[in-house]
Amino acid sequence: MIRRTFTYYCMLVWRYYLLQAPGILLDLILRCSCRHSVIRGFRVQDPTAETREHFQSVVRGAVQLIAECDAIRFHRLEREVRTITNAAWFGSSYGRALRGCYVDLRWCYHATDPDMTVKMFASFLIYEATRGHLMSHGTLLRDSNRERFSCVCRTQAQRFLNKLGMTNTPWDADQVFWPSRRARWESAVKNIRDAWVGDPVLEGKIWDDVKMRHRKKP
Secondary structure, eight states: OOOOOHHHHHHHHIIIIITTHHHHHHHHHHHHHSOEEEETTEEEEOSOHHHHHHHHHHHHHHHHHHHHHOHHHHHHHHHHOSEEEEOTTTOSEEETTTTEEEEOGGGGOOSSOHHHHHHHHHHHHHHHHHHHHHHHTTOOOOTTTHHHHHHHHHHHHHHHHHHTTOSSOTTSGGGOOOOOHHHHHHHHHHHHHHHHHOOHHHHHHHHHHHHHHHHHOO
């Protein structure tokens, strides 16, 4: 474990508490105003009523999959994540202050294979839990180590999917590129805009169609 110094704690408070204060406040508001369920000890919440049932179903399947297939990574998930939120405006991210995992359910959508949706969501949970694991062991995300930090998290998600029998995954090095800071900001703005103008009723119907196809599978 890396020895933690005064500088480490100063950077921790500045980066993950002060700079992320708006996100922390938003999360607290969601906790007070949004209906939630508890799945295997994780608080699961979705601010959109039309997709809430589907989100909870995917989370339940993903958590169960990790617990059954990879005990070590599941224990890591239990240590580092307390809340799992469907957050279209955040994309995929990890909030250290409240140990929240935010995943955009649409990123995991698979039109013909609901099981793949669960597997992809599980890999996102692994990715974000690894971020928390690194922070817990004294490694903070900086501009100088951002790509290496992401590579460690990506490798854990990739190995988990490999363990499920997937030889080619979206986490493979040839499938991932590291965007510039400007591109990351543009992507964040696009996520917020899409979430603001999106039609939750239509999105709910799409997930209903996926559920019906899943029930018809032999």
